[in-house]
Amino acid sequence: MAVARTSMKGDRRKAMIWSYVFLGMFVVFFLTPPVYMLITSLKSNAEISAAVSPWWIFAPTLENYVELLSSPTYLTFFRNSALVSILVVTITMLVSIPAAFALSRMKFWGSATLATGVFLTYLIPETLLFIPLFKIFVFVHDLTGIELINRWWVLVILYPTLTVPFCTWIMIGYFGSIPKELDEAALIDGAGYLQILTKIFIPVALPGIIAATIFAFTVSWAQFLYPLAFTTSADQLVLPVGIITTLIRGDVFTWGQIMTGALLGAAPPLIIYAFLMDYYIAGLTAGATKG
Amino acid sequence: MARVTLRKLVKNYEETPAVRGIDLDIADKEFVVLVGPSGCGKSTTLRMIAGLEDITGGEVLIGDEVVNDMPPKDRDIAMVFQNYALYPHMTVYENMSFGLRLKKVDKAEIAKRVENAARILDISELLQRKPKQLSGGQRQRVAMGRAIVRDPKVFLFDEPLSNLDAKLRVQMRTEIKKVHQKVRTTTVYVTHDQVEAMTLADRVVVMNGGVIEQVGTPNDLYHFPATRFVAGFIGSPAMNFIPCRLEVAGGGLAARLSPEIAFPVPHAREARYRPYLDSGNLLFGLRPEHIVEQRPHAESDQHAFEVPLEVTEPMGMETLVYFEIGGVEVCGRVNPNAGAQSGHRMKLVADLANMHLIDAASGKVL
Amino acid sequence: MALPLILIIVLLVGYPALFSIHMATLNKSMERFVGFENFTFLFSRETFWMVVRQSVVFAVTAVVFKALIGFCVAHFVHNIPAKGQRKWRGMLLVPWVIPPAMSTLAWLWLFDPSYSAFNWILEGVGIAPVNWLGDPNWARFAVILVNVWFGAPFFMIMYLAALKSVPEQLYEAAAIDGANWWQKLWYVTLPMMRNIIAITVLFSLIVTFANFDIVRVLTAGGPVDQTHVFATWAFKLGIESSDLPLGAAVSLFMFPILAIAAIFILRDINQRGNEA
Numbered sequence: 001m002a003v004a005r006t007s008m009k010g011d012r013r014k015a016m017i018w019s020y021v022f023l024g025m026f027v028v029f030f031l032t033p034p035v036y037m038l039i040t041s042l043k044s045n046a047e048i049s050a051a052v053s054p055w056w057i058f059a060p061t062l063e064n065y066v067e068l069l070s071s072p073t074y075l076t077f078f079r080n081s082a083l084v085s086i087l088v089v090t091i092t093m094l095v096s097i098p099a100a101f102a103l104s105r106m107k108f109w110g111s112a113t114l115a116t117g118v119f120l121t122y123l124i125p126e127t128l129l130f131i132p133l134f135k136i137f138v139f140v141h142d143l144t145g146i147e148l149i150n151r152w153w154v155l156v157i158l159y160p161t162l163t164v165p166f167c168t169w170i171m172i173g174y175f176g177s178i179p180k181e182l183d184e185a186a187l188i189d190g191a192g193y194l195q196i197l198t199k200i201f202i203p204v205a206l207p208g209i210i211a212a213t214i215f216a217f218t219v220s221w222a223q224f225l226y227p228l229a230f231t232t233s234a235d236q237l238v239l240p241v242g243i244i245t246t247l248i249r250g251d252v253f254t255w256g257q258i259m260t261g262a263l264l265g266a267a268p269p270l271i272i273y274a275f276l277m278d279y280y281i282a283g284l285t286a287g288a289t290k291g
Numbered sequence: 292m293a294r295v296t297l298r299k300l301v302k303n304y305e306e307t308p309a310v311r312g313i314d315l316d317i318a319d320k321e322f323v324v325l326v327g328p329s330g331c332g333k334s335t336t337l338r339m340i341a342g343l344e345d346i347t348g349g350e351v352l353i354g355d356e357v358v359n360d361m362p363p364k365d366r367d368i369a370m371v372f373q374n375y376a377l378y379p380h381m382t383v384y385e386n387m388s389f390g391l392r393l394k395k396v397d398k399a400e401i402a403k404r405v406e407n408a409a410r411i412l413d414i415s416e417l418l419q420r421k422p423k424q425l426s427g428g429q430r431q432r433v434a435m436g437r438a439i440v441r442d443p444k445v446f447l448f449d450e451p452l453s454n455l456d457a458k459l460r461v462q463m464r465t466e467i468k469k470v471h472q473k474v475r476t477t478t479v480y481v482t483h484d485q486v487e488a489m490t491l492a493d494r495v496v497v498m499n500g501g502v503i504e505q506v507g508t509p510n511d512l513y514h515f516p517a518t519r520f521v522a523g524f525i526g527s528p529a530m531n532f533i534p535c536r537l538e539v540a541g542g543g544l545a546a547r548l549s550p551e552i553a554f555p556v557p558h559a560r561e562a563r564y565r566p567y568l569d570s571g572n573l574l575f576g577l578r579p580e581h582i583v584e585q586r587p588h589a590e591s592d593q594h595a596f597e598v599p600l601e602v603t604e605p606m607g608m609e610t611l612v613y614f615e616i617g618g619v620e621v622c623g624r625v626n627p628n629a630g631a632q633s634g635h636r637m638k639l640v641a642d643l644a645n646m647h648l649i650d651a652a653s654g655k656v657l
Numbered sequence: 658m659a660l661p662l663i664l665i666i667v668l669l670v671g672y673p674a675l676f677s678i679h680m681a682t683l684n685k686s687m688e689r690f691v692g693f694e695n696f697t698f699l700f701s702r703e704t705f706w707m708v709v710r711q712s713v714v715f716a717v718t719a720v721v722f723k724a725l726i727g728f729c730v731a732h733f734v735h736n737i738p739a740k741g742q743r744k745w746r747g748m749l750l751v752p753w754v755i756p757p758a759m760s761t762l763a764w765l766w767l768f769d770p771s772y773s774a775f776n777w778i779l780e781g782v783g784i785a786p787v788n789w790l791g792d793p794n795w796a797r798f799a800v801i802l803v804n805v806w807f808g809a810p811f812f813m814i815m816y817l818a819a820l821k822s823v824p825e826q827l828y829e830a831a832a833i834d835g836a837n838w839w840q841k842l843w844y845v846t847l848p849m850m851r852n853i854i855a856i857t858v859l860f861s862l863i864v865t866f867a868n869f870d871i872v873r874v875l876t877a878g879g880p881v882d883q884t885h886v887f888a889t890w891a892f893k894l895g896i897e898s899s900d901l902p903l904g905a906a907v908s909l910f911m912f913p914i915l916a917i918a919a920i921f922i923l924r925d926i927n928q929r930g931n932e933a
Contacts, residue, residue, distance in 0.1 A: 229896050
């Protein structure tokens, strides 16, 4: 018995040590690109093109940061991205919270079909929709004279197609886990449907709402295809497209600035992730486990 | 405060009937318990009184008003749920005052009422806590507090004690009774636990299969059950039912349970039972507490018999003995010092003054 | 209350999805109905079949490796003491958090033809530099590698959550029944995780098959269209070459795989709904 116990302990120890070794290797693999971004961003152009180790910074400098943050174009991208993301998050929440409340609590005609429809919509990728949407926007322009192509705010109309279905879906899950007695108690206490939503459901499901908000923000911030297809002039671009189309000029790659721009562009989601990791992960896992 | 009246109340879910037309008058200040097995329609009935379920047919009256189409908030009722349904994001104080705040009651008045209710329930120190920080019993009190604060016409309880452990349940039972004696609000209380029903109720309503089997005081139900269902449901361990037939013996009647055992029917009941002499479908009912060990001084209507015991279960204050009569397992309750032993024969007496005779076909107690 | 939701679904998803089918049957200027002409044109082109092959190889290989790596890394994290797990998990999920268009830029720089930081290391150990994005096979490898890098952390998180939900008693019972670690994995872990594995693989198959960002930024389909997948090729034909109907026709080929995956996912969800 004593032998068996020590050997079992030894096995565990061995498994643990190997786990650390492999985890170390994977962390190197996973973190190499962002770390390399940081390294390059701190180098001068001269050092980047010099024949020295790309993995080491010999003369750290903030010149790339200074240059980008004083560049009106880059700041415009940042402002566009921020505006689009904040508006999309707001719209997403205003649409998906009431919808999820209705779908999780009121059994109306077609409500089950609609819930399935929400989920299916979530499965349809944007790569399938951008071409017909492009043509539809051209039609709208021909019919009404409203120009939709090459306007940053059109992204505010488009992004909810990516955020609303998923956010509604996970909010249905969160609302569904609130015991029915809670609304009944509130009904008896004299609350109407709107009060049940605002005074009971939203506060109780706040973690879910935070998770959904984070999701909506990161999706809007990272979206690449729609802005690439729908916006072209520099003052209408958002960050990902802006960096790629304006910093990469023909074959002249100013890598120091590109990496700095990309790193700054990745900063908002990374900061949110660093501070709200648990909500971030809850939102990530909720989609598949709650369904 | 008010009466509650149910008239021909019916509830169907899709096509399945849950409540099949029940009539009930609950007096002002009365404590009525609806009891029955799960699926008997008791909770549905309560929820129809609360307004949480649509009524398929019949009427619910609170006071003198038909409330069928009135939303719950206008019925002036309060309800305590099985899982307490406390709002997890609110403190105890906020939980208890939520209804009053929605009604825009004056702040000072709210504070006064909450403090008063908290005093009655002895939860004054908990007012600033969140439900998560409370024990089961404390949550239960808060749920009751929420009801008391509203000062409603009617209290509705939906299995409020079933989530508590056995010891706490007994304690809270007493607590509920005390509160009712203090506030005297008309109360409808649903439970599946017949002990809870018996101990709490002014009147017990036994339901089964969507209909009322019997309404009566706890003592009435125990001593004079109207049906086999009530006889078997009230009392623990449950009443023994043994197939029997009546025969004439020694100038009187006797219930023959097996070739060896026949119990003489008490003289007072002979006239009542005589019409069933030829009936081949009768059940003899006797509670375990009326089958005891043989004592030196036999009383009238006691009849001794001897059987081999199959199992004995010492309970401390008594010992349960199990044996067989006519192919049916029968339970008796004997003194722990009477020397009951599994596998041994034992002399027992049946207290026939408490016997029941049941028509197996209709389930009616004769 | 669900009305805005319905409007979004119908106007911005349902209608365009159906409209793309109609579009695919029109000529380039969208004035004439041409039936299946766009499709027969595609079938006659070698590039199309290359894109089909590349899309399938790209999606299947990437998903398999993402799932495998995710599964292993989840186990490694699960093996170490609980108090350190948060820190490791936090670092390992970083690739998923960075917008893919941004992180792919870092990869693009790492693969740079003249300044590749990988080649610098290879040269250091005496291996000839690799033409990462210029050689078709290496380019295909590169887009898959970046996709695996980006997606594996997601699998890791899902599998870690699933691992944590397997009751410890099952492993204890299996140990008492004499199971070794391989048998525990085969008879306890895998069956308990079957649902989550299936659903994550299906999800990932859909998004990987429809991937745009990584291929677009890393190779833009090159060299000579060798790394195009449906989404990037549809973009090139539809937006860059302004043949919207042809682009729509290409993107429609994503439908079948989507529909199949969706059917499986829905079936799984319905089953779980019935069990609950």
